[in-house]
Amino acid sequence: MSAPKTLYDKIWDAHVAHEAEDGTCLLYIDRHLVHEVTSPQAFEGLRMAGRTVRAPEKTIAVPDHNVPTTLDRANAETMTEDSRIQVEALDTNAKEFGLHYYPVSDVRQGIVHIVGPEQGWTLPGMTVVCGDSHTATHGAFGALAHGIGTSEVEHVLATQTLIQKKSKNMKVEITGSLKPGVTAKDITMRVIGETGTAGGTGYVIEYCGQAIRELSMEGRMTVCNMAIEGGARAGLIAPDETTFEYCKGRPHAPKGAQWEMAVESWKELFTDEGAHFDKVITIKGEDIAPSVTWGTSPEDVLPITATIPSPEDFEGGKVDAVRRALDYMGLESGTKLSDVEIDTVFIGSCTNGRIEDLRAAAAVLKGKKIKDGMRAMVVPGSGLVRAQAEEEGLAQIFLDAGFEWRMAGCSMCLAMNPDQLSEGERCASTSNRNFEGRQGYKGRTHLLSPAMAAAAAVTGKLTDIRDFA
Amino acid sequence: MEKFQTVSGVAAPMPLVNIDTDMIIPKQFLKTIKRTGLGANLFDEMRFNRDGTEVTDFVLNKPAYREAEILVAGDNFGCGSSREHAPWALGDFGIKVVISTSFADIFYNNCFKNGILPVVLPKEAVDVLMEDAERGSNARITVNLEDQTVSATDGTEFKFEVDAFKKHCLLNGLDDIGLTLQKAASIDSFEVGYAAQAPWV
Numbered sequence: 205m206s207a208p209k210t211l212y213d214k215i216w217d218a219h220v221a222h223e224a225e226d227g228t229c230l231l232y233i234d235r236h237l238v239h240e241v242t243s244p245q246a247f248e249g250l251r252m253a254g255r256t257v258r259a260p261e262k263t264i265a266v267p268d269h270n271v272p273t274t275l276d277r278a279n280a281e282t283m284t285e286d287s288r289i290q291v292e293a294l295d296t297n298a299k300e301f302g303l304h305y306y307p308v309s310d311v312r313q314g315i316v317h318i319v320g321p322e323q324g325w326t327l328p329g330m331t332v333v334c335g336d337s338h339t340a341t342h343g344a345f346g347a348l349a350h351g352i353g354t355s356e357v358e359h360v361l362a363t364q365t366l367i368q369k370k371s372k373n374m375k376v377e378i379t380g381s382l383k384p385g386v387t388a389k390d391i392t393m394r395v396i397g398e399t400g401t402a403g404g405t406g407y408v409i410e411y412c413g414q415a416i417r418e419l420s421m422e423g424r425m426t427v428c429n430m431a432i433e434g435g436a437r438a439g440l441i442a443p444d445e446t447t448f449e450y451c452k453g454r455p456h457a458p459k460g461a462q463w464e465m466a467v468e469s470w471k472e473l474f475t476d477e478g479a480h481f482d483k484v485i486t487i488k489g490e491d492i493a494p495s496v497t498w499g500t501s502p503e504d505v506l507p508i509t510a511t512i513p514s515p516e517d518f519e520g521g522k523v524d525a526v527r528r529a530l531d532y533m534g535l536e537s538g539t540k541l542s543d544v545e546i547d548t549v550f551i552g553s554c555t556n557g558r559i560e561d562l563r564a565a566a567a568v569l570k571g572k573k574i575k576d577g578m579r580a581m582v583v584p585g586s587g588l589v590r591a592q593a594e595e596e597g598l599a600q601i602f603l604d605a606g607f608e609w610r611m612a613g614c615s616m617c618l619a620m621n622p623d624q625l626s627e628g629e630r631c632a633s634t635s636n637r638n639f640e641g642r643q644g645y646k647g648r649t650h651l652l653s654p655a656m657a658a659a660a661a662v663t664g665k666l667t668d669i670r671d672f673a
Numbered sequence: 674m675e676k677f678q679t680v681s682g683v684a685a686p687m688p689l690v691n692i693d694t695d696m697i698i699p700k701q702f703l704k705t706i707k708r709t710g711l712g713a714n715l716f717d718e719m720r721f722n723r724d725g726t727e728v729t730d731f732v733l734n735k736p737a738y739r740e741a742e743i744l745v746a747g748d749n750f751g752c753g754s755s756r757e758h759a760p761w762a763l764g765d766f767g768i769k770v771v772i773s774t775s776f777a778d779i780f781y782n783n784c785f786k787n788g789i790l791p792v793v794l795p796k797e798a799v800d801v802l803m804e805d806a807e808r809g810s811n812a813r814i815t816v817n818l819e820d821q822t823v824s825a826t827d828g829t830e831f832k833f834e835v836d837a838f839k840k841h842c843l844l845n846g847l848d849d850i851g852l853t854l855q856k857a858a859s860i861d862s863f864e865v866g867y868a869a870q871a872p873w874v
Contacts, residue, residue, distance in 0.1 A: 223698045230856060234874050245708050269703075287704055358850065362850045363860060364861055402775050405777065618700050637754075639693045641699055
């Protein structure tokens with residue numbers, strides 16, 4: 205009998221197309237997702253070398269990073285010149301090389317990490333890459349998924365493989381159940397709070413335990429999405445009935461006998477009893493609180509009931525980093541997080557732009573109004589999420605509460621399009637990064653869950669969802 | 674890609690931890706469809722005021738460091754986004770080596786594709802080199818990839834680890850894709866076996 209393997213070991217082993225003596229492998233790639241910002245130089249490189257796309261049928265292109273989210277976006281004039289050139293370049297490249305393509309005008313367009321799963325491109329056991337760090341999202345299906353740079357995008361386009369060495373295995377177990385008001389976002393932020401943003405460097409994380417099993421696919425995607433914020437190459441969750449149920453019937457999922465065959469093989473995708481993990485972290489689900497970030501790194505996270513720390517609470521290089529962060533954020537040590545006033549709310553992104561996220565926010569907002577002067581927007585993760593939210597009456601709840609109801613895209617998560625914070629604006633955001641300038645020059649970001657973001661829009665400050673009625 | 678040569682020169686100190694790729698090259702500069710010209714906007718929001726004037730106390734604006742070829746940085750350099758624009762901007766500015774205790778995974782890999790050497794050293798070594806770097810043009814650091822050494826100004830040598838394949842490619846300026854295509858037969862035969870096993874892929 206062969207040695208027990210982790211889920212990561214199994215997926216890795218199934219995709220090694222070539223292994224050199226020093227352990228450098230050519231890893232075969234099943235799905236390559238492409239967007240407009242990190243791909244133009246890769247396609248240009250192919251052309252200059254006279255190469256082509258090896259597997260266009262496994263390559264999916266969608267513009268998302270800098271497309272406008274305003275309702276009039278079909279009008280090309282709403283895009284800045286440089287953004288328009290990038291989107292047009294993707295359009296040209298997708299058509300010339302024969303890729304699967306969802307242009308801005310297609311109702312299926314959206315954030316690449318939401319479109320992939322929604323269309324059934326992402327399936328258990330696959331390798332998935334994209335020139336975007338949040339590719340980790342797809343790990344929720346038990347797929348090995350990670351971000352790559354543009355040179356690697358070109359490499360995958362040309363060869364359908366990546367030159368890789370294997371990472372180490374880390375297990376993150378969340379035992380028991382979550383308490384009311386606590387979400388997948390709080391799990392993933394809590395883990396980063398434990399490990400730090402470099403704690404996962406060199407590892408692939410497998411998330412497991414009862415609290416993970418109890419999450420929907422949407423929640424699992426939120427958890428894996430932020431694996432990269434902990435430095436990990438990828439996050440994984442073993443597929444189960446919840447996964448199969450989500451995949452079944454999606455446009456590009458297998459059908460009939462092939463579906464049965466696929467499910468049989470997917471049932472083998474779990475970590476064997478006794479398999480070795482290089483690092484193990486265990487957190488009790490009941491100990492996780494609704495959380496929010498206070499600084500400029502995703503590791504700067506605390507329960508909403510906490511107070512803002514002081515630089516002296518830290519050691520080494522982090523002391524200066526915290527001093528700088530508090531100055532940037534305009535916050536005083538000792539202030540209660542629940543006293544921090546905000547002026548902007550952003551609900552969306554590949555972290556929290558799925559239907560379940562919009563349902564959670566709408567449930568909080570039903571029959572309520574956002575605070576006077578608050579700027580609040582919902583940017584659905586895809587055109588199909590948007591359509592479903594309209595059908596379920598969620599869009600009307602957002603509009604009645606005073607939110608803007610936008611078209612799909614990355615939007616204010618990275619603020620490459622006009623959706624940006626102004627200098628000094630403070631935003632409660634369901635996105636994934638609170639870096640300096642991330643949501644706009646000198647803008648200030650507090651990361652939190654969709655329900656917490658919705659509550660903050662109503663009260664005008666960071667709010668404990670458990671106290672909100 | 675150009676072959677990586679031994680670098681000997683002034684190093685700029687950036688002791689801040691968790692310097693992310695948004696800091697290295699903010700998103701407004703990702704709207705280019707070229708790989709070149711990004712050096713002008715390296716560390717843009719730390720380096721320039723809103724009116725375009727220089728932030729005088731930012732390290733790369735100080736006379737001693739304007740020509741720096743080496744960065745000595747705090748832990749976890751290059752975390753965040755996968756944007757290869759970060760190494761493109763560093764390279765275009767003239768940075769050939771970044772030294773830190775740790776790098777984010779994607780950034781680390783991206784450097785090698787662009788002729789930049791990321792060097793990982795233990796904290797004690799980085800502390801020594803950081804001190805050297807603080808001394809501006811009074812101190813020179815030498816990085817030799819062939820021997821895998823970094824030499825501080827006083828001659829102290831620090832040995833570093835680097836993957837043999839990555840080293841080989843950097844030293845010889847090799848194109849990954851060309852190398853992989855030499856193994857096309859392996860990819861072809863893998864695809865055949867795999868398609869039989871998982872026809873839905």
